[in-house]
Amino acid sequence: REPPELRPAIPIIGHMIGMFRYTVFYYATLRGSSNVPIFTIVLPGSKMYIISSPPLITAIQKLTKAVSFATMAAKASGRVAGCSDAALEIINNNVDLSKGPESDSFVHSFFKAIVPPLRPGSSLDAMNRIMIENISGSTNALAKRTPTRINLAKWLRREITLATTNAVYGPENPYADEENEQAFWTYEQHIMLFMIGILPSITARKGLQARAKLADAFVQYFTKEAQAKASALAQMRYSCGREWGFSVEDIARFEPGNAIALLSNTFPTAYWMLYYIFSNPKVLEDCRQEIESATKINQGNGTATHTIDVSAIKASCPILASTLQEVLRYRSVGMSVREVLEDTLLDGQYLLKKGGTVVIPSNVLHTDPAHWGADVDDFNHRRFLTKTSNPVAFRAFGGGNTLCPGRHFASTEVMALVCMFIARFEMEPVGGWPSPVVTDVKIWAQIIEPHMDLEVDIRARDLGAGKHVWEFGLTDSELQFALAAEDK
Numbered sequence: 001r002e003p004p005e006l007r008p009a010i011p012i013i014g015h016m017i018g019m020f021r022y023t024v025f026y027y028a029t030l031r032g033s034s035n036v037p038i039f040t041i042v043l044p045g046s047k048m049y050i051i052s053s054p055p056l057i058t059a060i061q062k063l064t065k066a067v068s069f070a071t072m073a074a075k076a077s078g079r080v081a082g083c084s085d086a087a088l089e090i091i092n093n094n095v096d097l098s099k100g101p102e103s104d105s106f107v108h109s110f111f112k113a114i115v116p117p118l119r120p121g122s123s124l125d126a127m128n129r130i131m132i133e134n135i136s137g138s139t140n141a142l143a144k145r146t147p148t149r150i151n152l153a154k155w156l157r158r159e160i161t162l163a164t165t166n167a168v169y170g171p172e173n174p175y176a177d178e179e180n181e182q183a184f185w186t187y188e189q190h191i192m193l194f195m196i197g198i199l200p201s202i203t204a205r206k207g208l209q210a211r212a213k214l215a216d217a218f219v220q221y222f223t224k225e226a227q228a229k230a231s232a233l234a235q236m237r238y239s240c241g242r243e244w245g246f247s248v249e250d251i252a253r254f255e256p257g258n259a260i261a262l263l264s265n266t267f268p269t270a271y272w273m274l275y276y277i278f279s280n281p282k283v284l285e286d287c288r289q290e291i292e293s294a295t296k297i298n299q300g301n302g303t304a305t306h307t308i309d310v311s312a313i314k315a316s317c318p319i320l321a322s323t324l325q326e327v328l329r330y331r332s333v334g335m336s337v338r339e340v341l342e343d344t345l346l347d348g349q350y351l352l353k354k355g356g357t358v359v360i361p362s363n364v365l366h367t368d369p370a371h372w373g374a375d376v377d378d379f380n381h382r383r384f385l386t387k388t389s390n391p392v393a394f395r396a397f398g399g400g401n402t403l404c405p406g407r408h409f410a411s412t413e414v415m416a417l418v419c420m421f422i423a424r425f426e427m428e429p430v431g432g433w434p435s436p437v438v439t440d441v442k443i444w445a446q447i448i449e450p451h452m453d454l455e456v457d458i459r460a461r462d463l464g465a466g467k468h469v470w471e472f473g474l475t476d477s478e479l480q481f482a483l484a485a486e487d488k
């Protein structure tokens, strides 16, 4: 009664070769030939159940106890953070809910506690305002340099890192120090080696040094109680850790892991938004028109003050919102992964055996013509203006009890940056627009990283004579994009 097994052409090692060669796209290749809603692939020593149908996703998301994300997160986070044995004991205690309810497990309690500070409301507002002020400062600084040539990915990564981490960690933000930012990206490159855990002192030496540097920076941060001046999110992360008995050192060791969620996907999303908008004149024209209609202009003393309210953008720029969703659909490589803790019957018909791994690869759903139509392979910035067949087929932010709580913050940040860019600048790549190539997909990545940096020429738009100043704000914090089935 297990889901049908798809066997590889080369017995035993065929799937491993496929995964190595096609990374996360391998599952879509397999699905293509079979078109079954769920299938099994057997690897030496393990079994994976790949789900490709929205009704089965909805069904699996209800089985939160028997099919667990928390147990996998617990195993990975200890290795990636390099925490103490005492911390491991707290993390692992009752993570499979065998000894009590979710409130008796640190991992489950923590995942619940992280949601309120990121929900629309005063805490998220405070973070958004700092973030918008920073992004606005970055575009002002860039405008002063125009005409100029920049490496787009490098520029975006730095500015988004600063805006995001200033919003979360406040005035003593450790990532404001460029050396710590560099250490984070070095640490991020080594995560897979930490997870494998074979002789990391040799295989991941630089990663270990970077991790130690970041942990030191956060010990200093918490020792100064700098979190007291930071966001509700930073305060919650610290206080929750202390309440559960973690040492300050261990909390500091976990903090770089938070930046994976915070930074690793926002920067590539912003990059791909600018790439798809500026590389296609029609997309640029549509998005620019919407932004211009939502911008208020006050003339006075030879100065035009352009005011963009990010809330107005959310309310009145449906093509821009559709473009964001299409970018996320098109460039999403995330996988929701769950461990089967007991033999479980899914949807009354498929037996999932204890010890198996359930995988929901977003691109399997995002590339299925049954959900998106015959033009599924094309980038269509207007696609989300009309209703898609099933909102559950859009998996860029996951779903169920691991639905990304940061989606409102991340989407506001990307939109703020993209609007400021479109409204103020013209951008052209040196040597044309390269076609995106996928060279490497990190297993924790949700959005593909650009495979190379892009040198671009930036000049200020010609907006007529006189002085032009720009103001950006956020008035209605309750207004959010509907980015997941749960938001609709």
Ligand code: HEM
Pocket: 069, 111, 114, 118, 261, 262, 263, 265, 266, 269, 334, 335, 336, 337, 395, 396, 397, 398, 399, 401, 402, 403, 404, 405, 406, 407, 409, 410, 411, 446, 447
């Ligand atoms: C465009 C940017 C982002 C994308 C595409 C994204 C995507 C995702 C996805 C697909 C998941 C679900 C993973 C799974 O099912 O296993 C997830 C989980 C998560 N995300 Fe995001 N994310 C983004 C930004 C952020 C930001 C800015 C934050 C923090 C402020 C954040 C915090 C989290 C957390 C804490 C989880 C785990 C939730 C849980 O397991 O309960 N994300 N994200």
